[in-house]
Structures are given as structure tokens and as C-alpha cells.
Amino acid sequence: MSDPRPIGVFDSGLGGLTVVKELFRTMPHETILYLGDTARSPYGDRSEAAIRKFSVQNARFCLTQNIKMLIVACNTASAIALDDIRQIAGDIPVIGVVVSGCKAAVVRTAEKKIGVIGANATIRSDAYSISIQSLDPSIKVYGKPCPLLASLVEVGMIESEIARLTVQYYLYELVDCGIDCLILGCSHYPLLMEVIQGTVGTNIQLIDSAFWAAKEVQDILQALDATAGADVDGIGKSRFFVTDHSPNFEQAAGRFLGQSAISPTTIDLEHR
């Protein structure tokens, strides 16, 4: 049985398009319904109450669009609001990028020492430590908030000397801890992959949550026998929603998704 319904993906902004890019690459026949809360991004310094409220509003919108599963592409929302989202999702499967990244890291660390970088709220929540230690309590987790990194990506300073210095500034302590895996705990960080790898060296494996979330979605849909038919033009049928059509949308879509020829629909979530 095939299931032509779209996969819902939401993010605090446009960084979650890195997950969509991986979904398109892994499963080109799947249709995506993407929502970016661009009127209220970033979430990384909001209170837990605000993150929960915004995430539930985002999820509620996606759930009205006849989706077959929901991916929380925002690490902050995934770290803090996943239970709230599952409560309103009924029997629609919900996965968050946090758990996908943790599963990948746990089977890859030989030293049993994993580093995690992300926004302030993501690291403060301890969601990564909790998730990793529920899989293997013997693993040590070293979290480091890196609040400027997402801003660097937002303004397009990806391969600059400033980006290199900032990455060094945030990561030198983590490297000293002896980690052998580093989870990129923010949807913006895959764009800094080269700078980060250059800084931490090749002995530390980088875990891109977007990539592993896409893999997990594929596994789940195959297990449920709910993939789309091979005749579906998933990419062509995918739809993109934002809460604010900001002037940098095209540029950001190009940067995160690898293509900019998408026209978003603007919606208002505030009364949901």
C-alpha cells in the first residue's frame, strides 16, 4: 500500500529546510508540507513556555493539512515541546531531530564521549543528555551552547574568517574533553560543517541531525508500508508555508534547501 499524503515538517524558521533537502534526497517521491515560523524565529533564547506554545501552534497547523507523519525539524522545539506535540497528534507519528541525532551518535562513539552544540534553550533543556543516556547510560555528554553560530549562517557568513574564529571560540573546550562524536544540534549547523570539521579535526565525527532524521523517516514509512508511490513528483507537489514572508526568503531558501524556486504561502498562527 502506498500513502500519497505529505510528510509535515515544521521549524522555527527556514533552517529546517536542511531536513527537507535530506528528505528530497532520500525519498524524492515523498511530498513535503513545510511550515517555518519566520515571524517569531529564532526560538533559541525564548522561554520554555513560549517554545511550547509556538511549537503546538505550528504542529496544529500541520495536523490540519492531512499529513501522514510530522517531523519537528527545529532542535529547540524538538528538545522542549515534543511531548506537547505528541499529545495533540493523535495517531500521526511524530519524530524530532534530537532523538534521530542521538541514535546515530550512540552507535558511533567508541570513546563513549559525545559533544552536542546548539542554541541556549536546546542545551539548557538537557534533552540530548537525557536521550543519549536513556540509550546508553555509560556515555558522557558534553553540551555547549553556541548562540552566535545560527546568526552567522542567517547572515551568510559561512566560510569567513569570522566564522572560523567563532567556531574555534566555542569548540576548543569540547575538543579538550576527548569527544569522538559531535552532534550538530541546530538546523543551521550543517551549513557550517566544513568549518566545524576543519576546527575539530577528522578524529571527531560530526552527526548531522537533518540527515539522520530523514533516514529515520524512511525507516518508519517503510515499516508502516506508507511510502508514496514511485510515480509521485514529490518535490513538485510539496508546499511551503511561512508566518512571515521576509525579504530574505529566497536567499535563505537557496542556502538551506539548495534551490530557491519555491513560492511560500503566508499564514497567521497567532489565533490558533
Place this chain on the structure above:
Amino acid sequence: MSDPRPIGVFDSGLGGLTVVKELFRTMPHETILYLGDTARSPYGDRSEAAIRKFSVQNARFCLTQNIKMLIVACNTASAIALDDIRQIAGDIPVIGVVVSGCKAAVVRTAEKKIGVIGANATIRSDAYSISIQSLDPSIKVYGKPCPLLASLVEVGMIESEIARLTVQYYLYELVDCGIDCLILGCSHYPLLMEVIQGTVGTNIQLIDSAFWAAKEVQDILQALDATAGADVDGIGKSRFFVTDHSPNFEQAAGRFLGQSAISPTTIDLEHR
């Protein structure tokens, strides 16, 4: 006649506390009513439609609080939404930091060349050029968006090597243009004053909009004979509202206001 009503001040977030700091310094007997839209900051990359909508919601709240005048401390809101706010303000005077900064710069430039730095939306709006050239059409205005600078202040990297490099990266072109005044067109930038002055040299005068807005408020209240009585403990009676009580509030309040011992009240603007 004295007027004990508070002065309303709103900002997209907490950067506008730099204006409150100047108001407290200039007029310690005035009571301030501050609103920071911390659930939706920053505004600098939002669409004009969103900036107008959020600014009007902020203004509407302040106007329900029996204020005697309203200061738009956010340069982006001031650049884009001042007319919309004046339309709903009735006979309550409204001033924006953009015009205050321009007035100060126009009387200070000998070379008739003024630089302006700010968020993307602020510079894109051309509000500074329009305001300066309405005062003196012979002045040339050089605008430069510096989107990473506010983020640097937000994360507290104020005197770092990274801040110095970023300021150099943004400002070297402006210096080459031969400007002799530089308007700091974002409420965060006063905290980078030393780094900026060190980069552009002492031949370029920095114009701090927060300082000049406070001066203008004082002039207006004196002209209207509407200052507070000298017996009022303005600072003690001032009230602070936010749309999200984020965990970094104390730290940010300390950084922007010079004191952190204020307790904000959280309000919801979304239904206004």
C-alpha cells in the same frame, strides 16, 4: 504644571533599554513604561508588513497605559512604522529614534557625509536618507546593513576579537567614503561604541540615537510644560512589560540598562 503620567517606550526586544537608561540619566523623575516584544524579536529581518503589525500592537498596548508620550526605541520599527503608530496615537506625541539621530548628525557633519549602520530592514527602508535629506538635501548618506552586530551584543561578545573583526568587516567601506559622522542605527550598538570608535578612528563622530532621543523627549516635555514633579521617584515607579520572559532577561537588562533588579510583567499581544 507637572504631568506625572509615564513616558511609554517600546522596542522589539530589550535593546530599547539603552534609551531607558538615557531617560533615567537625563530625567530621573520621569516614570517609564517599557514594553519589549521579546517573543518576536528581532525585527530586523522581518517583512515590512510584519514590522508594521507588531509595532502597532506594541503601540496600542502602551497607549492603553495612560502615557503622556510614546518613544519608538526600535530603529527598525521607527524607520518603517512611525506613520502607522502616529495614526493610532491621537494627540499623544510620538517620537522615533531615527529622526532624533538624524537631527543630531545633520548639525555635526562638516563634510556633509553621514554613515548609517543598522539592521537589514532599517537600512533597506531608506528612512535615514529620507529624514536626513529632508533636513539638508546637500548631505550624502551612506547606509550599511550590519545584521550580525546586534547578535554579537545579544550573546554578550562585546569586546571580543570576533566583535572587532566583524566591526572592521562591516565598516571599512564606510570609512573609505569619507564620512565624518556615523549614526548607530540600532538600539544594540551603543554597547559596541568602544569597538566601533576604535575601528573608525576619532575623526568620525558616533551618533548614539538613544542619547539624542532622550534629549528630544526632554525638550518636548519642557515645551509642553509636562515634565514630572521633582518629588517623583521615576525610576522606582517605572514598569517593564515583555511578551516573553526569556531566561536571559536579567542578564540582558543588566547589559542594556546598567541594572538588572527589575521584574517584568509578561503580556500577550497577539490578540490586540
